Amino acid sequence: MAARRLGRPVKLVLPRAHTFHAASFRPMTRHRVRLGADRSGRLLAAIHEVDQQASRHDLLPATYTEITSRLYDIRNFRGRQRHVRTDTQTPGYMRAPFEHPAAFALESAVDELAHAAGRDPVELRLANDAGADPVTGKPFSSRHLAACLRRGAELFGWAGRSPDPCSMRAPDGTPVGWGWRPGRTRR
Numbered sequence: 001m002a003a004r005r006l007g008r009p010v011k012l013v014l015p016r017a018h019t020f021h022a023a024s025f026r027p028m029t030r031h032r033v034r035l036g037a038d039r040s041g042r043l044l045a046a047i048h049e050v051d052q053q054a055s056r057h058d059l060l061p062a063t064y065t066e067i068t069s070r071l072y073d074i075r076n077f078r079g080r081q082r083h084v085r086t087d088t089q090t091p092g093y094m095r096a097p098f099e100h101p102a103a104f105a106l107e108s109a110v111d112e113l114a115h116a117a118g119r120d121p122v123e124l125r126l127a128n129d130a131g132a133d134p135v136t137g138k139p140f141s142s143r144h145l146a147a148c149l150r151r152g153a154e155l156f157g158w159a160g161r162s163p164d165p166c167s168m169r170a171p172d173g174t175p176v177g178w179g180w181r182p183g184r185t186r187r
Helices: 002-006 016-022 064-068 100-117 121-127 145-156
Strands: 029-037 043-055 076-086
Touching: 029 064, 029 100, 043 064, 043 100, 064 076, 064 100, 100 121, 121 145
Parallel strands: 043 076
Antiparallel strands: 029 043
């Protein structure tokens, strides 16, 4: 509008502190994931509870448990999402897909389950892959999760890793983390 009124281009530069009042941001979230599995690591049940930051006047839809209810073949799933109203502008979508924090929370719990069950994390995920949508029971139009896991493991050199937590080091002695670490319990 300023450019139209002046009849020439206008450049507006905001200090970083001002951008937080005019731009969107990813809402803070707190996830609690509980998994129930048999001794082999077969997922039998899951609960995913999410508290999501929101503004006082507008609520960004919270759809975190939509992805976690469908990632694996978990027939007994309960998801709960709650808005926590704060004195901020309305959060919005940022850089990564909106579901990213939820997927990270679930995958972290699956890593911990694999460790507790003594299973390879990739193999545990493959054993729990869904052949159809666990929510509706309808077949997927396409699903490439298993192929992606296998190809990623191949490209990443997964088979050549040490499965023991905290056992891998770079040539300079820096710890290399490929999975869950003891003592890093999530709540």
